[in-house]
Amino acid sequence: MNAKIVTIPGDGIGPEIVAEAQKVLEKVAEVYGHQFTFEKVLMGGCSIDAYGEPLTDATVAACQSADAVLMGSIGGKVGQSHWYELPPEKRPEAGLLKLRKSLGLFCNLRPAHLYPELRRACPLRESIAEQGFDVMMVRELTGGLYFGARKTETVDGEEVATDTLVYHDYEIRRIAKKACEIAEKRHGHVTSVDKANVLDSSRLWRKVVTEVATAHPGVQLEHALVDSTAMQLVRNPGQFDVVVTENMFGDILSDEMAEIAGSLGMLPSASLREDSFGLYEPSGGSAPDIAGQNIANPLATILSAAMLLRYSLNLTKEADAIEDAVAEALRTGFRTGDIMEDDVEGLTCLHTDEMGDKIASLIR
Ligand code: IPM
Numbered sequence: 001m002n003a004k005i006v007t008i009p010g011d012g013i014g015p016e017i018v019a020e021a022q023k024v025l026e027k028v029a030e031v032y033g034h035q036f037t038f039e040k041v042l043m044g045g046c047s048i049d050a051y052g053e054p055l056t057d058a059t060v061a062a063c064q065s066a067d068a069v070l071m072g073s074i075g076g077k078v079g080q081s082h083w084y085e086l087p088p089e090k091r092p093e094a095g096l097l098k099l100r101k102s103l104g105l106f107c108n109l110r111p112a113h114l115y116p117e118l119r120r121a122c123p124l125r126e127s128i129a130e131q132g133f134d135v136m137m138v139r140e141l142t143g144g145l146y147f148g149a150r151k152t153e154t155v156d157g158e159e160v161a162t163d164t165l166v167y168h169d170y171e172i173r174r175i176a177k178k179a180c181e182i183a184e185k186r187h188g189h190v191t192s193v194d195k196a197n198v199l200d201s202s203r204l205w206r207k208v209v210t211e212v213a214t215a216h217p218g219v220q221l222e223h224a225l226v227d228s229t230a231m232q233l234v235r236n237p238g239q240f241d242v243v244v245t246e247n248m249f250g251d252i253l254s255d256e257m258a259e260i261a262g263s264l265g266m267l268p269s270a271s272l273r274e275d276s277f278g279l280y281e282p283s284g285g286s287a288p289d290i291a292g293q294n295i296a297n298p299l300a301t302i303l304s305a306a307m308l309l310r311y312s313l314n315l316t317k318e319a320d321a322i323e324d325a326v327a328e329a330l331r332t333g334f335r336t337g338d339i340m341e342d343d344v345e346g347l348t349c350l351h352t353d354e355m356g357d358k359i360a361s362l363i364r
């Protein structure tokens, strides 16, 4: 197969972790006889520094011409980096949001599962970590509070800030459909998360998700409130299969899921549109405090590359090969600093590039 992959290394640890994921994809191409071409473009803080804006039309066009996009992370330290002296719509994060919207990436998948080797890195009770969990978070990505009208104004001498949470029924319908289809290939269970005891947008969410689920008789749907779900995720994550929710709730719950899975450095993500096109990025941020030190965990990005093969290129065997290589590296004791346990014998702590080499060497 020939495929064009655009890479957006971005800021902070982004360039280091994307380099390792690209290395693994190149090894996959070699072993399985594919032609992958890579084109690197700028977004985020590095694009602000180069072009004065976080996302240029050229970057959007490059992404549109690709089969898939592999991204690192964008942004710096709020309050410390000069990027945050700019107005909000000129900052790094605005670039990412505009890119998601321009590419129509409404469906964000964040799979969290606890590798048996990382049970001790899981902050939950031992008996819960023992049971393990495997949750697929389906986060709506182009609606809600992130994209509603906002303003800050002065009313009667007081500063007032407003954000708006808007959902159209079609936006809920298409993400609910994706969640049901994914559940049909897993354990057939969907938990739809909302705040229907307070919000109108959540009441519409609940109604539309219920309608969609009736067209999927193989799917068992449950509704849950977001506050209670936050609690249940730390109490007993094993009860969840597919969790579907709106943009902001999904942002918050997915960080919680990453933490119970051992490290934000382990959680990949896929942002998909209706067809097979997608953007793949680790769920974690740019970690500016450890950037440039070759110590970041590249596994979330490498696992995102596996999702790219699976969802955009339909290369299932190749995606499995990457996921198996990651599992094998963990099983044989290879770690990065974030998941290292100094008091356990037989573990080897690797640098970012060494972990990339290790995974590439395990691709068969
Ligand atoms: C994420 C990030 C982004 C989001 C930020 C960087 C805008 O936290 O992908 O989860 O909130 O969606």
Ligand code: MN
Pocket (backbone or CB within 6 Å): 251, 252, 255
């Ligand atoms: Mn987030």
